[in-house]
Amino acid sequence: MNSREITTQISKAADFLNLKKWDYGASFSNDYSVQVDKGEAKQLKASQKQILTLRVWNQSNLVGITTTSDISESGIKKALKLANIASDFGNKNESTEFSPLAKDPIKVKEVKTRNPVGIKKLLTLLREAEVKLIESHESIKSVPYNGLSESFFERVYANSEGAFRSYSKSQAALYLYARAEEKNKKPRSSGSVKLGYGADDIDIESCIKEASNKTISHLNYSSIKTDKYLICFSPESFLTIINAFSSMFNARSIIDGVSLSNKNSIGEKLSTEALNIYDDGLHEKNISSTPFDGEGTPTKRLCLINRGRIENFIHSESTARIFKTIPTGHAGLGSKVSVSPDWIVVEKSEENFDLKTSLDHSTYEGEFVYIEELNAIHAGVRASQGSFSLPFDGWLYKNGKKISIESATVAGDIKYLLKNIVNIESNQEVTTSGISPHIWVDELSITGDA
Amino acid sequence: MLSSQIKSNEIVFGSCNKDLLEEIIFYGIGLGAEFVEIFIENTDNSSLLAEEDFITSVSPSFGRGAGIRIFKGKKDGFVSTNDLTKHGLIRSVSQAIEMLDITDNKREVFNGLNKHRDYSLSKKNWINEVPSIHEISEKLLVSTKSLKKNNKIITRKGSYSRNLQEVIIASSDGTYVSDIRLHQTVGLNVIASEAQYRSSGSRRFGSSGMPNEFRIWDHEKAANDVFESSMNMLYADYVDAGQMPVVLANKFGGVIFHEACGHLLETTQIERGTTPFENKLNEKIAHESLTAIDEGISEGSFGSLSVDDEGMEPEKSVLIKDGILKKFISDRAGELRTGHKRTGSGRRQNYSFAAASRMRNTYIAKGEYSKEDLINSISEGLYCKSMGGGSVGATGQFNFAVEEGYLIKNGKLTSPVKGATLIGEAKEVMPKISMCGNDLELAPGFCGSISGSVNVTVGQPHIKVDSITVGGR
Structure with missing residues (x-):
């Protein structure tokens, strides 16, 4: 048939x-x-x-x-x-x-x-x-x-x-x-x-x-000392974090009490004004795009964070009715209809005067940790509590040299992370889960073996 | 005419399908396959979710499908389909043969299927014995009500899932097997909150082959456990990161062995060249106090099975004996590609996955110490009472989250701590498991890997790891 x-x-x-x-x-x-x-x-x-x-x-x-x-x-x-x-x-x-x-x-x-x-x-x-x-x-x-x-x-x-x-x-x-x-x-x-x-x-x-x-690039490796570091997230790793905590923008999670946000969080300042985040399932670079969700609602571009503040939540039919708005095209058909983001796009807004633009992963000569890829998201993220403790692949940049980091975790709190963004680089990169530039965050805890 | 005498053009569950299965296998062998395996399943599942004091989701599902695997040398072609007609199965065999590019004229001999081994005979009434949706919903609601112990509990959830899988397995070595598998699992979750503090607690329980298990499940005890865990952790500080000795609790504490070592003893890891234990058989890989077992035979355990997904009865495999590596967990492809004998561990999530070597009930054997002995032996360290999930990377690095942890100071448990992650490498950690308690207990879980998500049991007594990296703040 x-x-x-x-x-x-x-x-x-x-x-x-x-x-x-x-x-x-x-x-x-x-x-x-x-x-x-x-x-x-x-x-x-x-x-x-x-x-x-x-x-x-x-x-x-x-x-x-x-x-x-x-x-x-x-x-x-x-x-x-x-x-x-x-x-x-x-x-x-x-x-x-x-x-x-x-x-x-x-x-x-x-x-x-x-x-x-x-x-x-x-x-x-x-x-x-x-x-x-x-x-x-x-x-x-x-x-x-x-x-x-x-x-x-x-x-x-x-x-x-x-x-x-x-x-x-x-x-x-x-x-x-x-x-x-x-x-x-x-x-x-x-x-x-x-x-x-x-x-x-x-x-x-x-x-x-x-x-x-x-x-x-990981052949020469070393342990890292447990401490707080200036961090540069690769586009892929930053998108991993945002997706892991997307319950902050998820109306279903808010209703269920498992989100850090609540019904009144629209307008809440989460980050530097330089940060914009969209969900854009129809983006031309999204090879996995579908034009409608599980309830038949058309997929569309939706601003989640505008100049550092929560702008919209993602909705299904029923959550939209409860929030007195319209569905956003993020529903998954089920006995209990689920809500999830499609494809996250992170951008630098025009309000970017407070950024430390000298922080560029390809030119910065000071000490920092570059997080290439975050692992074991299912085990290390407590989305309802806002905390994470995740193993990662990355490098320590120090004295003009970079060395691969062996066996380390990065831990923190998503709200702290967003509030401590110190630079958003200009160039966006396309990944399999969305688009983002490199993002710099100050003072995150790294645990290593050294 | 008896149903067994009907020459059907479609697989019919509950009937004799021998003629049709033989015809399909003959067809594959005739085209040059060295080995043909047919796995057919019929499923009847249902799940329920209770939130606060209401049932918010009831999800029945059913389905059927076939997975056909053809071997030629050490390579295999696998085709899955929902079409269980003769035409559909023949087409799948043809597709697998074509994928493998089999063109030579050498023909294997297929002497027909052996006598039917029917493990389902005593299980056919299970579907009528399991609790009804009404019964389940009532007990789930009583369970979530039991979680409402004070106003700091802001979210209460109870979930139930029942999977009934009827399988037929036939292959060109004569294997002809039927079975019915029943798995039930129930979980309780809470989130507690006060001011800026938040914590969560969760526990999962599960069984196989026991239709009445949910009825006799002690929901009150489970609810108390989950509630206490969330209250203990509500005001917990973040753990300080560093290297320290840890004591891992029994039951789900066994996830450390599952992740750190168990996966590396699956022959799929030898095939990939990603296990450090490949050439270590009969060598010491762990502390002499450690003996570890993987088996599929403990009655009612979540990872138990009458027969694996390749038609072999599961065995009890002593993987490590007194620190010496004794055996790998192997399936048919593993035996073919690595030479390690099959252990009845060929498992798959469903018909759309080819079977692979997977753990079943995997645990560290009990030792001689009490829990207190272990804690008393540490002046400063961490007690991991409840574990979250974990994973192992391509180079053997593992990690797993601690859901409920307590600091150990001068041999005593002190304040609760949160945010801990244990990280390390199997090769380095296994020799550091220096003390095993005498309180072995098992806990159910789900393991995701190459052949999908399968039900497993992890377990151990309380164990002490002399030193491990604890990720924190």
């Missing part, structure tokens, strides 16, 4: 069961991936997946939901029946409705769907990349984590009031994590990830170069 036929099938089955109000989200995908090990194919993988999430409203307007991968006629009927049973336990305190924007026009970027290049070509490309990466430096002995994949998928949202949205696209991803070994030293590892609309769009050479440079 295609998505139109599924909609018709659900409509018929719902009529049969006397269910007047329903909606669904579905995704259909074909994925292909390869991994290699020293020139040999290791695992080649293909998958065909379909998933349907169906909601129904009962006569008391309570919502029930069911998710299934069985999109046959009988599977759809069973899903509707189960959702109807679940609706008896629907949340009486917070109603759910269709998004008022579910039929609004959507801005679809030029759809860049590529044709599959096929497993054999993926394998050839990855083999060549692995060889080049190993040959790029004598200390690089292997590429233990590698993969090249391409996906082709369709996302659908439809409801009983006639809303119907469908979006198809393709995406490819390459990751290369190299391992370098030198005598009497610990092995070091680093890597790079690149995305594209298709395998042919991926800049494989730059992925190899980046993985190689990053890995080699």
Whole structure:
């Protein structure tokens, strides 16, 4: 069945069961991936997946939901029946409705769907990349984590009031994590990830170069003394922190009491006036963009922090109704509708007079710690308390030299971090999770072995 | 006509699928595959969430799918699909064969499937024995109510999840197995707040193969534990960073072994060349006081299973005996690529993942000391009563968060501290586990790795690590 036929099938089955109000989200995908090990194919993988999430409203307007991968006629009927049973336990305190924007026009970027290049070509490309990466430096002995994949998928949202949205696209991803070994030293590892609309769009050479440079740059390492340091966050690591604490902008988290913000936090000063943060799922550089969310609300650019102050929260239909505003296109369909950001864009605002512009990661000669990548976010972030303690990869810059830091953590509080931003560099860099310049923060605690 | 005599064109759960499975395997072998494995699952899951005094989410789900794996030499092709018809399965085999570029004429012999090993016979009624949504919701609400012990508790949550998985596993070595797996887990969480202070507390409980377990779960005891933890931590100061001795509590304290060492003893790590223990079999890698086990057989434990996802019964594997490395955790691909015998540890989240060597119930064996002996032996250090999650990096560095910690001064527990992270490297920490308590207990958890998220148990008695880096402020 295609998505139109599924909609018709659900409509018929719902009529049969006397269910007047329903909606669904579905995704259909074909994925292909390869991994290699020293020139040999290791695992080649293909998958065909379909998933349907169906909601129904009962006569008391309570919502029930069911998710299934069985999109046959009988599977759809069973899903509707189960959702109807679940609706008896629907949340009486917070109603759910269709998004008022579910039929609004959507801005679809030029759809860049590529044709599959096929497993054999993926394998050839990855083999060549692995060889080049190993040959790029004598200390690089292997590429233990590698993969090249391409996906082709369709996302659908439809409801009983006639809303119907469908979006198809393709995406490819390459990751290369190299391992370098030198005598009497610990092995070091680093890597790079690149995305594209298709395998042919991926800049494989730059992925190899980046993985190689990053890995080699960690060969000379040393422990760091536990202390407070001036920190320069790479674009990637700063976006990691912002995403980890995005509950500050999340209306669902605020209602649930697990956010540092509250309903009255709009306008609260969090940072230097030089900081702007947007959520921009439709950004032209966002390869993973989708034009509508799980409730069918169009995706849009939304300012989260304007000149250091909270400007907007991200919403689903129900949180928007509670906050007396409109949905923002950040909902994930579920029994309890989730809310999450799409693609964070960090910018320097025009109010940037208080920044210490001499702090530039490529020219600054004083002592600082450069945090390249933060790890173990799931273990080291307490979003509801605002605290973090995270292992990282990075370097200590001291006396004009840089040396890789071995086994260290950075710890702090997100509000303290934002308040202590001392510079926002001018050049933004595109990463897989958003766009940001390098961000400098004063006085964060680093724990090391020295 | 009996259902077993019907030659079906589609996999039908509860019926005999032998003819169809053999036909699919013959097809793959005929095209030049050296080994064909079919994993088919049918799932019936449900989860509930209670927030404050209301049920806010009820999420049933069901599905089915197949994962087909073909080996040629040491490489494998894996295809997953939701299409369980003969046509769909044949197409998946063809796709895997094509991916592997198999063109030679050498043919393996397939003598048909062995006698069906049906581990599900005594489990078919589980679906009717597990608590109903109504029963679950009532108990969850009583549980969240039990968390409301004072006005400093600002958020109370209780969650329940039940996964029922019916599997059929067939492969060209004759393996033909059916099983039903049941996992139930329940968690309680609170956030406490007063003025500028905030803390949280959480505990998770879980079982496998025990339909009545949720009914007899002591929610009052669990709620008291979570509440006390959040109150103890509410006014805690941040821990000072540094190197210090630590005592790790039993139960979920075992996550240190899971992260620091267990992952490095999976054959997938040997395949990648990312374990420092690759060539250390029968060598000392840990303190002589340490014996560590991985097994899938403890009745009711979250990581237990009757048969692994490759059709092998799980064994009890003594990984480390008195500090000496004795065994790796291995699956079929691991045996093929590294030579380490399978241990019944081939596991996957679901049909869309190829099985890999994964831990099951992994724990440090009990020693001879009391908890007090361990604490009394430290003049200045940290007691980690409750652990959060953790991870291990590509070069063996691990880290995990301490949810509830207390300073140790002169052999006594003193003030609570928060914000601690333990970091280190397995190779360096294992020899520093110098004392093991006599109070081994297990705790359930979820482990995410190459073959998805699987249910595991971690565990240990109280243990002492002579020195470890504690990240803090």
